[in-house]
Amino acid sequence: MRNRGALLSIFAVLCVTLLCRPQVRAADETGTEFFEKRIRPLLVDRCYQCHSANAKKLKGGLRLDTREGWNTGGDNGAAIVPGKPEESLLIKSVRRVDKDLSMPPKEALSDTEVADLEAWVKMGAPDPRVNDHTAQAPYDFAAARNQWAFHKPADVAPPLVKNAAWVKTPVDAFILKKLEDKAMNPAPPADPRALLRRVTFDLIGLPPTPEEVASFLADHSSDAFSKVVDRLLASPRYGERWARHWLDVVRYTDSLDTRGFGGGGDVAQAWRYRDWVADAFNRDLPYDQFVTQQVAGDLLPRPEGAPFDPGKIIATGMYAIGNWGTGDADKEKVYTDIVDDQIDVTGRAFLGLTLACARCHDHKFDPIPTADYYGLAGIFFSSRILDQFAAKTAGEAPMRIPLLSKEELAKRDAVKKRIAEIDAHLADGLHPFTEQKKEVGGKPGLISWRTPGVDNPSLAINTADQEAVITTVTFPPRSVIVHPGPTSPVTAAWLSPDGEPVRVSIRVTDADPHCGDGIEWALQSPGKTLGTGVLAKGKSAEFSCDNVEVPKGAMLQLIVRPRATYQCDSTRVDFKVFAADGRKWDLEDAMLHGAAPHAGDVWRVGGGEGAKMSENSPELAQLNAERTQLQQALTPPPECHGFRDGGIPKTSYEGFHDAQIHVRGRYDRLGPLVPRHVPVLLAGDNQPPVGEGSGRLALAHWLASPENPLTARVLVNRIWQHHFGEGIVRTPNNFGKLGAPPTHPELLDWLANEFVKSGWSIKAMHRLICNSAAYQQSSSCADATGDPDNLLFGRQNRRRLEAESLRDAMLFTAGDIDLAQGGPSVRDLMAPRRTFYITTIRADRATYQMLFDAADPTAIVEKRTESTVAPQALWLLNHPFALAQARALSQRARANAGDDEARIRWLYEALYSRPPENAEIAIGKRALGSGSDAAWDAYCQILFCANEFTYLD
DSSP states (O other), rough: OOHHHHHHHHHHHHHHHHHOOOOOOOOOHHHHHIIIIIIHHHHHHTTTTSTTTTOOOOOTTTOOSSSSHHOOBBBTTSSSTTTTGOOOOHHHHHHTTTTOSSSSSOOOOOOOHHHHHHHHTTTTOOOSSOOSSSSSOOOHHHTTTTTGGGGGOOOOOOOOOOGGOOOOHHHHHHHHHHHHHHHHOOBBOHHHHHHHHHHHHHHSOOOOOOOHHHHHHOOOOOTTHHHHHHHHSSSHHHHHHHHHHHHTTTOOOOOOOOGTTTTTSOOOOOOHEEEEHHHHHHTOOHHHHHHHHHHHGSSSSSOTTTOOOOOHHHHHGGGGTTTTTTTTTOOHHHHHHHHHHHHHHHHIIOOOOOGGGSSSOOOOSSSSHHHHHHHHHHHHHHHEBSSSSTTTTTTOOBBBOOOOHHHHHHHHHHHHHHHHHHHHHHEEEEEOOEEEEEGGGTTTTTTEEEETTTOOOOEEEOOOOSEEEEETTEEOOOOEEEEEEESOOOEEEOOSSSOOOEEEEEEESSSSSSSSOOOOEEETTTTEEEEEEEEETEEEEEEEEEEEOOTTOOOOEEEEOOOOOTHHHHHEEEEEEETTTTTEEEEEHHTTTOTTTSSSSSSEESSSEEEEEOOOOOHHHHHHHHHHHHHHHHHOOOOEEOOOOOBBBSTTTTBBEEEEEEEOOOTEEEEEEEOOOOHHHHHOOOOOOOOOOSSSSHHHHHHHHHTTTHHHHHHHHHHHHHHHHSSSSOOOOOTTTSSSSOHHHHHHHHHHHHHHHHOOOOOHHHHHHHHHHHHHHBBTTTTOTOOTTTOOSSSSOOEEEOOOHHHHHHHHHHHHHBBBSSSSSSTTSSOOOOGBOOOOOOTSHHHHHHTTTTOOSSSOOOOOOOOOOOOOOHHHHHOOHHHHHHHHHHHHHHHHSSSSHHHHHHHHHHSSSSSOOOOHHHHHHHHHTOOOOHHHHHHHHHHHHHHHHHHHH
């Protein structure tokens, strides 16, 4: 107990150390983006008429067309108190709680608009406008193309430097030149152990093993580190690691909401896109093809003789997993929001431009007119991720595309057609059940009847005196249950023995109240429908009729039909017929006393419906056998979410169309028709018209062209960012005016050109960067006074492990990790799969991923935030996963041969890639005391929680 208390004290100190670290957050453009997309259009549309420089008469002395205007305020003082909506006059006015301050005066804002203003003020009222009230002059595109990002990368050569001996790759010349110009020196080389740990986490997201560390230290060849880089790039773990970086940018999620998890309205097949991205990185798919396949893989022609490649369809899933708010009753608005999401992710992911800011007005900072936005919108309106819109009160169901070639689809359609022909023949008349099975589901007394080779329609008879339950179906004591088929009803028929009028009584009861959508029933005599009804699941219905005339030998039929689905349509039937002379015929009584459903004097139960009764025949058996064989071959094909060409059916965009400008972003205020095109700034005025289809394939080819000034720059900047912690452009999703300019523009251009020359090889860029002296620097801050923010990359940035790498490293060092690749995500955090495969649910904010600053799946994330908060330390202290890995690591350490010192040495090598110092060994021995299981578990937990485990030098 004393040792345990000491260990907890040590742990508490470590937690306090962790919590006292200053909080660091990435540059965050969310506020400006929110203003441009939600607030500026609202102010222009509803406020500027009375509160702008162009108002005929300025009301209340208040201007809302500049930041200074609302900050200065009007006659009643400042309109906004940033961060405090409850104290802001603007919010009080739009809430209309004071009739003297209610604004707008004539028509109140919608609840959504008020909520947007409240959210904006609460986040601090970010507002980039500075004297922005004047009308915007026409863009000078020629002048704009002089800006560094909007012309092709310059063909630059590495500069000459004084300390040429430091240069390992041309990258180093660019870095060193900037340092020498500032009279600064680069940091010394990193310790080999720290360097190996850094590059291993960087490339595969896992720590090096002690054996890998020893091997690297023993290799004194000049290319020892290059061989490490090549080994890591060849690992399948590399694709998982770098796919996650890309998934951050494209707002990846495995599910939209826990409430509809895996259902028809969910993106349940998104994992196929995730796996495609990982595979693309592993096989070093050239980036131009990576781009093209995501934008228009479904439209790429298949080379003659080449096999069908489902990956090209799966790749377009990037656009189907968007965040556009399914379930809105206004379907036209939903469509415009879908398209806006697709334009936004296209602009920011591939071009580093905020194209979506031109939805409601010309872009206020970059030369992107609204016409360019709607030129792109026409392309995306002419494509679809939905087969159709749901009812106004329902959410949308993302399209599920079968991953089959045209030839396979044609064969499948032929099989379906033949099954339909057989079903039509089988449904023409009543076909008896002839195959019996006893003790169904192991339940004594439960008998089933069906047609050989066909599961349903079917008949079940519970002859026992107690109920039987199988899954969600309840079979009451001594009852008859029928079940229709997918297209064929089930019918219980009474054959009239003498043609005398009879009285009929029926009762139907849904026997599966927890599943399905109920059934339809009908009672028919020859040439006449006596009664019909729709039965909801779990409900019952009764019906009776007197003086029913049924000719001798003709049938009185009780028909049970499926509704939209049939799988849960088990239905209890109670069918009685009474003659005037007191005779009674009871279906349940007959079946319970052994009458076969195809024999006896008066009762028949079988599949189908109709006036005739088909008897057993070789033809019927042959048809059933053929249908069974065809159905077995018709297994559900694999499916994915993604794009198809042509607008959503039953909308104004069905087919292929140019789009009209939506004035202020409103679909109900339409302006001029704009031909489909890409931004004039980047592609010029003389663009060829869209010849056929949506224009998506042409867009993909333009994005992936070496002539595009942005595509290569944006991607090499992202690669650099993930090796150094910051990009050369520190706003990776925004290369425009509001973004940060490059710290090394010549290096960025040189890397972009080399990238294209390499065949758009991402792995070639890794080799170029990782083998540089700049990458291999230490994180020493000895000469940081001239560059405290490390803008010149004169040292490595110390970085914290991301959520995925932290959890994976715990699993890996504990020896518990499951390195299986691919497949559906796993919801259980305790599962040993890599975190890459742990389910992300967009609407769920209370997850491990969110706690440890993983990418927000609602956003297009350029750089993750980094927070240090108490719940993170508490998770490491208390969560069952953390405790389980500490126990597993403890057991693994003790399984190593040797004494406690040897085990402590192994732990330090496994966790930190270095041997312990003598003082650390002494502390470890004191903490372990007698070496109980609890002491070892707690000691391993302390080592997991150390900063050295969670940070890279």
